[in-house]
Structures are given as structure tokens and as C-alpha cells.
Amino acid sequence: MKNRIKEFRxxxxxxxxxxxxxVGVRRETIVFLEKxxxxxxxxxxxxxxxxxxxxINDLFIF
Amino acid sequence: MKKDKxxxxxxxxxxxxxxxxxxxxxxxxxxxxxxxxxxxxxIIIPLIVIGFMFFFITRRYKDIKQGMPLEDERSRKxxxxxxxxxxxxxxxxxxxxxxxxxxxxxKLFGLDKLDASQTVGGGIAxxxxxxxxxxxxxxxxxxxx
Numbered sequence: 217m218k219n220r221i222k223e224f225r226x227x228x229x230x231x232x233x234x235x236x237x238x239v240g241v242r243r244e245t246i247v248f249l250e251k252x253x254x255x256x257x258x259x260x261x262x263x264x265x266x267x268x269x270x271x272i273n274d275l276f277i278f
Numbered sequence: 279m280k281k282d283k284x285x286x287x288x289x290x291x292x293x294x295x296x297x298x299x300x301x302x303x304x305x306x307x308x309x310x311x312x313x314x315x316x317x318x319x320x321i322i323i324p325l326i327v328i329g330f331m332f333f334f335i336t337r338r339y340k341d342i343k344q345g346m347p348l349e350d351e352r353s354r355k356x357x358x359x360x361x362x363x364x365x366x367x368x369x370x371x372x373x374x375x376x377x378x379x380x381x382x383x384x385k386l387f388g389l390d391k392l393d394a395s396q397t398v399g400g401g402i403a404x405x406x407x408x409x410x411x412x413x414x415x416x417x418x419x420x421x422x423x
Contacts, residue, residue, distance in 0.1 A: 233344065241350035242341060244417070248352065253420030257351055 218277040221250045224268040238267040282348035286338055293331040300324035314388060319399040326403055330410045355422050360412035364405055367412075371404040 225235055232250070236243045241260065248254035249264070256264065258272075265272045304321045307313065338348055349357075375382065375397060382400070383389045392400070416422060 233346075237345050240347055242346050242353060243344075245350055245352040248420045251420060254352055254422065260351055 217255050218252050219249065219275055220277070221246070221264065221268070221275065224270060224275065225250075228268065230268075235264070235267060239263045282342055285348055286335065286342060289331065290335055293328055293335065296324050296331075297328050300328070319396050319403070323399050323403045323406065326406050326410075330406065352422075353417075356413060356416045359416050359422055360409055363412045364408035367408050368401070368405040371408070372401050375400055375404075 221235075225232070230238075232246045233243050236246045239246070239260070240263070245254065245256075245260075249256060261272050261276060265275045268275060300321055307318070307321065342348060379392055379397070383392045387396075389396075
């Protein structure tokens, strides 16, 4: 699933590790999420959106 | 985080116990019997498992030091998928062992026939290897389904 995680991460000057720590997942999960190679659960999508101060609809391109 | 550290410590403890048992067993085999490839199967299996666990533990230890969790929803999916696939493929491996038992015994191990522990050991070693291969593949592949 395409998304704007990288864009939002850059906006808040967060590394992939920072975001992983904030969300409570492993760094690889953030890498695959950004590449659009992993479809997260609704819970994880919500946590990532919250960490990047946005909404799921803005973050993920359906 | 503390829970993760305790879990990793327990996994390390089990790995060390398996390693110690394999070392004692190999000492007994070497000192009492004539060493054949067949008699080495019970040593090879724990070594495969230990190799995998060593790789797993060192990776996870680095992650915990960096403040990452021991596992998350993706890593749980990877393990579930690897376990399911390795079980499915290992059925064919077990069939192959039963069909080509003579070939494995004579050509590979130089024995008349495989005994029960060697056959079961070969099956377990195959499953462990398949699980490791699938885990390695899916952990790097990204798309899980």
C-alpha cells in the first residue's frame, strides 16, 4: 500500500529508528511499511498516524 | 522492555543447555563408538538449531540494546508464515525419507538401514532447516502474502 510515511517522517525530522521506537515496532517493519511492502494492521496504522501527527486517511493512499 | 530481556535470557539459557547436552553426547559417541555419519545425526541436529538460535539471539540482542522490541506484529506474522510453510514442505521431506530410506542409509551414511532415531532425527533436521530458510526468506521479502 502506497503511503506518505517518509514525507511525514522528514517533516518532523524523525529517523526510521525514532519512529519505530515511538510506535513500538522493529525498524524493519518501518522500512517495509515505507516501501509499501507491508500492509499494517489497523492498530499499527493508527499508531503510526498518531506518531506522525496525522490521520490514517492522510498517511495511506488507498 | 524488561520482559523482552527476560525472554531473550531464557532463550539463551535453553540454547546453552542444548549446546552442553550436544557436547556431552558427542564426547560419549567419540569415546565409545565408531564414528559414522549416521551416529553424528543427533549431534548435527542440535548444531543446526544452535546455529539458528545464535544468529537469532545476536540480532535480537542488538535490537534490544537500541530500544527496539523483541518482536512486533510483522515479525510474529513472519514466524507464523515460516512455521506453516516449513510444516507443509516437511511433509514432502518426510515422504522422501520414507521412500528413499535405502538411498539415504547406503549412499549417504554407509549403513544397512536407518534406525528410528536416525529417521526421526533426519526429519527434525529437515524441518529445522526448512523453518530457518523460510524465516530468512520472509523476513527479507517484505510482502508476506
